Amino acid sequence: MCWWNPANLLTVARLLAAVPAIWAIVSERFLLALIVLLLAGISDVLDGLLARSRGQVTRLGAYLDPVADKLLLSGCYLGMGVSGVAPWWLVVLVLGRDILILAAVGVLLLATSVRGFAPSMWGKLSTVVQVIAGVTLLLAAGCPWAPLGRLGWWLSLSAALATAWSGADYLRWLVVRVVRRGNSGFSGHV
Structure with a gap:
């Protein structure tokens, strides 16, 4: 099966799309950023549906999909930090958790035979809350309406809590597998 199928x-x-999305955020073109993010979100849903419905699920797609998601979301949070849309404490937390996950996956790939990394429920929840908070912050920056700004702050706090919890869950999972069970105990989420 060729890698250049429609899903991939x-x-x-x-x-x-991470490049124009980040550029739009840093350039304070928040409506454009939201449009790019909306299209990226639609593509995220469609690529999986296409791959499964056409029987074109590939290893490359399985690796690229989470990389694309993380690059887009982390890059947008970095752009929102640079442009003052998101608080830096949230940006550092989001990027820190993603770096932690990438480092853990790198170690597992190098040191073990583990090749499958399913996302955890907490990781998925964290991503959803980060997306909702990010979109709200961008909306508030583009349309400075006080209640929207307050909602963005509370959603930022929610995203921080979900991100911290998710990061702690990934660390717990890694420690349990490495310290208590050794390499043979790997089968779970990242």
């Missing part, structure tokens, strides 16, 4: 092309497009 959508994933690559989402990966590339």
Whole structure:
């Protein structure tokens, strides 16, 4: 099966969409950023549906999909920090958790035979809350309406809590597998 099937092309497009999304945020073109993010979100749903419905699930797609998601979300949070849309404490937390996960996956890939990393429920929840908070912060920056700004702050706090909890859950999972069970105990989430 060739790698350039429609699902993988959508994933690559989402990966590339990080550049205009971040540029739009840093340039304070928040409506454009929201449009790019909306299209990226639609592509995230469609690539999986296409791959499964056409029987075109590939190893490349399985690796690229979470990379595209993380690059887009982390890059947008970094852009929101630079432009003053998101508080830096949230940006550091989001990026820190993602770096922790990437480092853990790198160690597992190098040191073990583990190759499958399913996302945890807490990781998925964290991503959803980060997306909702990020969109709300961008809306508040583009349309400075006081209640929207307050909602953005509370959602930022919620995203921080979900992100911290998710990061702690990933650390717990890693420690349990490495320290208590050794390499043979790996089968879980990242």
